Amino acid sequence: MSYKKKWKLILEEKRFREKSATIESDGRNTFENDYGRLISSSPIRRLQDKTQVFPLEESDYIRTRLTHSLEVSYLASSIGQSIENWLLNKKELDIKLKGNLSSLLRVAGLVHDLGNPPFGHFGEEAIKKFFKKYFENNKKTTLSDLEKADFENFDGNVQTLRILSKLYYFGDEFGYNLNYSSLASIIKYPSNSLEGNKNPTTEIAKKKFGYFVTETETYKKINDHLKLGNRRHPVVYLLEAADDIAYSAADIEDGVKLGKIDLDDIERIFAKNLDKNKEPVLNQIKELKEKYANEKNIDSSLIIQKFRIFTQQIMIESIVKSFEENYEEIMEGKLENEVIDISDAKDIRIAYKNLQYKVFDDKSILKKEIAGWEAIYGLLEIFVSASQSESFQSAGNNLESRLYKIISTSHRKVYEDVEKYPNSEYKKLQLIVDFVSGMTDRYAIRLFQQLKGIKI
Template sequence: MTQWEHLLSNEKARNSSTVQRSVHDGRNPFEEDYSRLVFSAPVRRLQDKAQVFPLDKSDYVRTRLTHSLEVSSIARSIGSSIENKLIKEKPELNKIVRGKISSILATIGLVHDIGNPPFGHFGEAVIQTFFKEWFKDEKNQQFVNTLTPEQKADFENFEGNTQTFRLLTKLNYLIDDKGYNLTFATLASIIKYPRSSIEGNKPQDKRISYHKFGYFQSEQATFEAIKEKTQIRSGRHPLAFLLEASDDIAYSAADIEDGLKKNVINYEIIKDVLGSELNFNKPAQKELYETLEKYKNEVHSGYQGNIYEVVLQRFRIKAQGYMIESVVDLFCKKEKQILNGEFDEDIILASEAKEVRVAFKRLASKHIFSHQSIVTKELVGEKIICGLLDLFVNTVMSADRNKPKTKNGKLYSLISPNYRFICETYPYDKTSNGEPSVYDRLLLVTDFICGMTDSYALDLYQRLTGIKL
């Protein structure tokens, strides 16, 4: 078997199915993965999770769902282009990769954010801080002492990417504890950081795959099985580089477009930053910059709307096209090193489009993410997430959580029945009396919190604290 045949393994943890497949079903196994997920509740909940603007009531700015659809589309496009290039150079790869790389990328693009907690990436930081403080508290030491260093690090470095892997592989109960029972290739591709919470979380490391971590201790055995089947050795699955690139290409330009729509950034700032960051020695980037004025001059004189929104939409399309082309070219150029695990960089920053990505990041971090409207809602989100964590962590640690008439029993009953069933029936570890371990119970709380939409988290917090009935 070739490397690509292993990397595109369509094996699953469970081969049985509740539905007899039609003889007329022409989908490949990775398209089946997509179909299974597009109908799932976690994907639907992305509609009410923030991309940049939490709890925004407009119908224009992107939510996690619209962002994920865009990532999926870009990823599929990149995959199709790479398939064509690989097959042109090596015709024998036609049956091995045709339609498969693009299908996997479309699937993982759709679900790459389903593990994220409410209120965006700030929600991850809130969870991390909460547990760092909880582990230090003297009154919690009887529980903390049962945890291994790796288990503690899982919470202190809590990651939405890692929660996504857990959700996909375990948290959807249909038949057993295999989650959505996706193909090994799809699952391997979703792991951007194939490291434990002790091995990873080294942002200063030059190797991108060590910057965060990709699996909790509870899913280590699942990760090892996937690693063996796809033979990714100690590196990333090649398609994980393309997922990361698709995500960056989607949000880096779209965040600027949304920021302009929300009046938190203006055309002149965009033009100034791009003028200082782009490399005009590269003809494509010089041309890209010049299109700003070109597109502005082409807007019809009778147009009544904000002409800069039209300009930026056209500019976003061109910029994304340039980044996509650069990523495809570099991936094919470095294919051998990527497949052998010798390449471990951010593929956009290693490509011709590096300066475009850097310019967009600077614009967003300096002029959008720090805007008062966003910061204010993030602080509200911190209050909500910390409040819910405090309530439910105390609940799952209590001895009377299974007593319906007690306060803790009532709170415990509010946790998703699906997550409670998984925790109680398929725990990672059990105590001497057969109860889920402290580690499993803490995971139950983060499972519950991360499954919430922004609006649900706000509503539940307000009701439990008596702010509203």
């Protein structure tokens, strides 16, 4: 298949069922239609109280998962426009599909963190550690190695596919009923939990995993229709790059605002880690410091905002160039690196990453993350213990039934009427993980305190 035909295949309309009727004057493309389905939904709204870097932060300046996702959405769409112009000039893209690639990336950026549990990656670790210990102590489990691996390697990206394709109940079993490519754009590691999680590995598709056993058929239909060959969708590389650009610079901007790092830290660490971009980047820091040194009512946050924009421009330009240079491998899903790691902006990304370590190790962050860990781990203990009883159902008036009825009605609807997976033990555990991972940071803390009698 030519790459022009491949672009046509992955940018056209294809869903699990016919989309609902729209008004006659609707001029949106298929991916703008997806964006409209997503933007007003409750899973998107809950991102406003999920950790980006600073858990339970009171400052309204600091980014949450929602504001981060909106930034990634814009950056990804911007990169998509540049790539699209290049493809049109190469005659690799049908003019009728103009706008679809940037719209697809806009959708991908919006939803890429949708499945992240409370307290981000630390929350993921709490879930994984709980289930590793649970299966070690529960020798009577009916779960296969593959089924256990789904829980022991829980990943927010994998949960995102489940939310989008099934868990968000809107009247049937298809979730949001998004375009196939919208769903494929967030499958970073197209393997199951046993074939994947081979880190370190030379094959990027197997570094982690991309779908639970309950979404195996969903993945296969997408993979087969889009002819991906169990490789990454080309858009995944661009989404990953936009995510890297957004959070690497923005996390540092937030860190400066909260006083966790300062301009001297930034200048020192960039000077130590830069190579190709050393002269222009360090000159920019110097010029910004000199320009605003004696300005009234100006603090370092303005300087870091302008510095972020400057470095992001370099990274975006480098990503577009790297995509063009590695076009064939990306189209085949065989590029075994992240695009930014082989771009001319690699050194900027490394410098930001080293700054992030300084921010992440701040004691106030560590304390809140530990509190979040205890809440998530504790909630899993409470609900998983209850799930082992036959009374863990809506009928009844005992402890286990009361706990079952605390789980959100939409999750129970999917569990009882939509999810057809045959292993009942797996289904119960997945119901609990769906519920806990979908919580906001504050709700997780509050519910744990209420169930433990710490706060009523």
